[in-house]
Structure formats: C-alpha cells, structure tokens
C-alpha cells in the first residue's frame with residue numbers, strides 16, 4: 001500500500017497501550033493507516049523529523065477560541081508592565097479608533113498591578129470621548145469608564161443592579177467602573193453581535209496560533225449567547241471558517257444554556273428544552289460538531305464569586321460567593337436540556353457549585369441514562385475527595401486547569417486559604433479517583449500553550465515559587481496523556497483521536513525534543529516544529545499553513 005504521508009525520524013509516543021513506542025506513523029486520506037517499528041513503508045511524502053518527539057495532536061478541552069481570536073486585535077493589558085502603561089496603551093488606541101468609537105481591551109488582572117484596578121476618574125480624563133470596555137482576565141468582570149456607563153444607562157448612583165451580577169460602587173454609591181458577572185452583559189450587548197467576517201477573521205488569527213502550538217482539536221466552551229457568546233450566528237462563522245480552510249483545528253462547540261428554549265415533539269418524546277429542529281449534542285463530523293450545553297452555575301475564584309461551602313479566605317468577610325441564578329432554575333435548565341439529548345458542561349468553581357452539578361447529573365442519568373458524550377464539570381476550582389469519587393462513579397469528567405498556576409496560583413491560593421489550597425484545580429487526585437481528566441487552558445483567561453501547561457501540570461509552580469497542591473503534580477507521561485487521550489475521552493472522541501493507531505484521525509504534532517527525556521523546567525521551552533490535522537499540515541517547519549477549502 002502506498003501511504004499519503006509517513007512521519008518518521010523520531011520516537012513516536014502513540015498513547016496506544018498495545019504499541020506505546022514506535023518509529024513511524026503512516027497517514028492516508030486523513031486517517032492513520034499504519035504505525036510501526038523499524039523501516040518506514042513507502043509513501044507519497046515522507047517527513048523526517050530529525051529526532052523530535054512525534055505525538056498525537058494536542059486537544060484543548062476547554063478554551064474560548066472566538067474570544068481569544070477577537071482579543072488578539074484588542075489592547076492587551078497582560079503585556080503592560082505598569083498601570084500607567086495600561087493607561088497609555090488605552091489612550092493610544094483611542095487615538096487610532098477616533099472619537100466616539102469603543103476602546104476594547106483585554107487581559108486585566110489587578111494582581112499584576114499591586115491589587116489596583118484602573119481609576120475611573122483617570123479613565124474619564126484620559127478617554128473623555130471613547131467608551132471603554134476592558135475585560136478582566138477571568139472574563140467574570142470588566143472595567144468601563146463613565147462614557148460607557150452612560151451609553152448603557154448605568155451611570156450615577158441610582159442605576160439598578162443586575163440579577164446575577166454586581167455594579168461595584170464606592171462609599172458614596174458611585175460606580176467604580178468595575179462590573180461583575182452578569183452586570184457586564186449590559187455593556188456587552190452594546191458591542192454584540194459581532195459580524196460573520198469579524199468572527200471568521202478571529203478564528204483565522206486564533207487557530208494560526210493553535211497551529212504553532214500543536215493544537216489539533218479544541219472544545220469552545222460557550223457560543224451563541226450569554227456573556228461568553230459573540231453572536232447568535234456563531235456556529236455559522238465556524239462553518240464559514242472551516243469551508244475557507246482557516247479553521248486550523250477540529251472544533252467541538254458548546255452553546256450556552258441561554259440560547260435553549262422550550263421545545264416539544266410527539267408526546268412520547270422527552271424533549272423539553274433545546275434548539276429548533278431538535279439538533280443536539282453529537283451533531284456534526286470529525287472536524288466540527290456540537291458538544292454539550294455550557295451552563296454557568298457560579299462565578300470565579302479570582303473575583304471571589306464562586307459558590308463555596310466555606311467563605312473565601314480573601315476579600316470581603318463572610319463571602320461565600322454566589323450562584324448565577326436560583327438553584328431550582330439552574331437544576332431545571334440542566335435536567336430539561338438532558339431530557340432533550342444534550343450533555344452538560346457545568347461551570348463550577350466552588351465546591352457548592354460542584355455539588356449542585358453532581359446531584360443534577362446523577363438525577364439526569366437515572367432519568368435518561370448515560371449521555372452520548374460525558375457530562376462535565378468545567379474547572380472544578382475546589383473539588384473534595386468525596387466529590388471526585390462521585391464524579392468517577394457517574395462518568396463525569398472534571399475539566400481542570402493546572403495551567404493556571406504560574407499566572408494565577410498565588411491569587412487562587414490567597415482566595416482559598418491554606419486548608420483548601422491543596423484542592424485547587426486538582427489533577428493527580430482526580431486521576432487516582434478514576435475521574436476523566438483532560439488537558440485544557442481556559443484561554444484567554446491564561447496561557448493556552450500546551451507545552452507550557454504540560455510543564456505546569458508536572459510542577460504546579462506559582463509565581464512566588466510555591467507549589468500549589470504538591471500532591472496534585474502528575475508525571476510528564478500523565479500530563480501528555482491528559483492533553484491527548486484524556487481530552488479525547490472527555491470530549492467523547494476516544495474512539496477516533498488521542499492515539500496514533502490505525503483507524504484514528506491523522507492528527508500529529510512534532511516537537512523539537514522529547515519532554516519525557518528533558519529536565520522538567522525545559523518542557524515549555526521545546527518548540528513545535530510541525531502540526532498535522534487529518535493528514536494536512538497546519539504548521540510545516542514552523543510556518544503556518546491553511547487547510548484545503550471544503
């Protein structure tokens with residue numbers, strides 16, 4: 001047999017237990033056709049990788065690709081060293097866009113600026129004619145100026161609060177410009193929806209970065225509505241990008257629960273809440289498909305808005321965080337979506353939110369059986385041993401982000417206090433309990449580069465040099481497993497990806513060296529040399545490529 005492509009010249013870590021190490025992998029018509037040791041077979045194209053490690057492509061099971069792609073065109077606060085530099089960058093952008101136009105910025109984290117938020121009076125003086133929307137890096141809060149508050153009808157001390165959100169005010173009741181959780185939606189609605197062309201361009205930018213990092217699959221956790229969506233037509237933008245060859249990785253998309261509405265069919269059908277025509281989880285193909293429904297149960301650890309059973313150790317006293325809606329509503333939404341054939345991805349930071357998710361999944365499974373792809377807990381900021389055991393029993397994946405540690409570890413430890421710090425974004429403890437654990441980033445909340453995250457999974461090193469939950473560190477092998485086969489299991493695709501073995505998708509990443517053989521602190525420093533999706537290069541010798549039109 002003449003294969004289309006053979007990749008050889010370096011060790012192949014297949015993630016296939018029946019042949020863990022090989023010398024070459026052959027791909028034909030986008031699918032792995034053979035894997036072996038010794039002399040590689042004949043092929044139309046032979047890629048000799050000169051000693052780098054050959055792996056199944058990386059799969060980021062929780063990220064916000066559209067948000068990331070859009071943010072690549074916004075003012076980036078993460079790259080600013082001081083608050084003054086942030087102000088300067090905002091003024092510069094205001095000059096570029098002209099009076100009256102929005103200034104869009106992203107990646108703000110007060111911890112990078114000694115705990116300070118931008119001062120609304122300074123913002124108003126610097127940007128008198130431009131409304132500002134500056135996203136907090138968590139996505140769970142934003143910073144605006146008075147021009148933006150005025151347009152939104154939120155200026156002055158009489159503006160009404162928003163259910164599920166907070167307009168932060170000073171001692172006089174005047175808004176400080178910080179809007180938490182759902183309070184952001186009033187501003188965001190002014191900026192949405194994004195056009196198809198803006199969204200396609202964003203996907204092009206975002207997945208060009210993915211190609212350089214070896215990402216061949218991802219799950220976008222929240223499209224089409226809520227504060228995380230960018231247009232009711234977001235799925236269509238993905239289709240267009242795919243057709244144009246600028247969606248350079250396989251995408252599984254999770255609509256947010258806000259877009260579901262009551263539906264019904266024959267009286268025998270259990271369908272209660274879904275999308276028109278009855279489309280549901282699993283629709284699509286190997287390249288673009290519908291995942292579960294994303295529902296926000298609580299808020300963020302950094303913004304102290306996750307629903308905890310014990311108060312936060314930092315911030316206001318006796319703060320247990322909060323749910324994003326009445327518990328009964330959240331429960332009903334999840335159960336009705338499950339009745340209609342949807343899997344659920346429940347955003348749960350606090351252990352109280354994790355408990356609500358597990359209770360509801362338990363009930364949904366006993367009513368409707370196991371879902372077509374696993375129900376998932378997104379983040380699981382704090383998960384107890386008992387909750388981990390229960391998740392394993394129920395077949396629920398916990399999509400944690402150990403990759404947060406370098407950027408956010410200190411802040412998260414402060415928020416949780418020493419007793420709960422070992423429970424933050426666990427990894428080894430979840431694997432021990434038998435829970436499905438994926439590799440994921442929550443990008444753009446934190447870095448999305450798999451090799452950096454894999455190093456963080458192994459080290460769990462915070463910026464102050466502390467190790468966040470030392471017992472939760474995993475081996476390099478398990479970190480690589482999580483980012484490939486673990487993600488495939490979590491996203492219901494373990495029969496098609498996550499391993500290099502015959503019949504599996506021809507998704508390959510080639511690294512400049514072998515993470516299993518280099519010092520741990522050098523993993524992030526390795527390069528991605530080639531990325532292959534379905535037998536086609538998205539990165540060849542470090543150069544980003546488009547995929548064929550289809």
Ligand SMILES: [Zn+2]
Nearest residue numbers: 062064221442
């Ligand atoms: Zn997220």
